[in-house]
Amino acid sequence: MYFELKDATADILAKSRRREDLCDLPLNLIASEKEAYDIQAIAQDALGFARKGYAIVGTSDASRRTLGLTTPVFSEIPAYALLEGVKEFRLPPETIGIQCEFMFTVRRAYPEERELINRKTASDAMLACRPAIGIIGRRTRRAFIGDYAAIADFGLHVATICGDPAPRIPLGEVAKIDVTTFLFKHSVFSGEASSVMGDPLNAVVWLAAELAAKGRQLNPNDVVATGSCTKILQVWAGQHLAADFGPLGQIECIFS
Template identity: 30%
Template sequence: MTEWSEATDVLVEAADQLLEAARSGKPCSPVRQALPVRTAETGYAVQEINTRRALHEGRRLVGRKIGLTSQAVQRQLGVDQPDFGMLFADMAYPDGLPIPTERFLQPRAEAEIALVLKADLVGGPFTVADVIRAVDFALPAIEIVDSRIAGWDITLVDTIADNASSGAFVLGNTPVDLRGLDLRLAGMTMTRGGQEASTGLGASCLGHPLNAAVWLANALGAKDFPLLAGDVVLTGALGPVVPVEAGDVFEAHFEGVGSVRAVFA
């Protein structure tokens, strides 16, 4: 067996571990323990294995999520840039309708601004002007992050391999044009059961949600899965994440962008 094939076997085993945790509902040990090289590139290689498996099974890719947009979280994991994960159609839930809590292992909710594209972002490098021209509209969003790794015991390679700790997402139903909208100053308040649970500003997301979108476009532009027209981009949390329990009702309000609700059955 060659060195290359041995490395590939290790990546497949890590992908299998995460997939089994998702299917069984039982969190697994950190995948870093099985990986001889613990880099972002290794994490994305594991993530891509499960992405291709999902597509082969008929799941539909509808966008991307950006994670690690908070400087505090980046410092915690010892990194200086965000990460990304894949969004599939079966991860989307309607605004205000019940979300089955049992589909998650260790869910947490975070409020962020979503961008929906009207043009492809293939190639690059891209500027903020390129990304603005490619955006059709913005929507308020609540992302449900989740970890297949027990106790959220994650490093950078763990969360990337685990599809950037993606779980599900809820989008608001009223699209907003970017023209005349300053997302950097957009204030966000998220409540749980009517009580304030998280607050933040657009500036909390890499200084501006569009900065995160430009980073993503450049990260993906020359790869196998670039951003395409119709894709949803979850640009990153504007405030602290909040643990989710069955029966919780979250509502996030964004200045100038609107509101969205996530209701957990």
């Protein structure tokens, strides 16, 4: 894809995200992962917002099957789309569903120069973990299946709702957490933290390696939303969702 087409595609995606409307871009024509991430980066720049960290989608087998992905994908989180203290969220038209996920806060630059990227170093680089709700969706009227379309379309990220700061627990214990979700106070389904790449910290490791391969790194105070530890749940306006993350506490939201 020529740079001019990348630029035009990215500009349309950015306008669609900003206006919360849908477009008719043929994202199935994107030919490579590099093209897809190039388009995403140009679109993020076109949005013009500061970045607060990264959101990952497709870190569990169930979520990849639902979304038609073969691998996890990631995107930066614009400042306006990282929501704290929010108890109500208006669903935009492109919404696919929500994912209950873990959100790490980065303590230091990671990876540092020549630092090995693994669970041990990732744990050292993280400050804390808390629950989060990720809203995922598309900006195109037609649902294109595949990694490249998802990457270009902001990694399917719409918004990330942060739970309250959680009690400090050893990050090595996060993988043992069970998560139960409720709609209208009825238990819907449960999930295990270990469904996220075996351990949510592995999602951080994966992201750090992906960034390092592109000459980038996680920075202090970035957040990393790890992707769904349960099935992706379709929600509708008027529904109330609550998720119990055990020792990390609960998070809830009313969708409108």
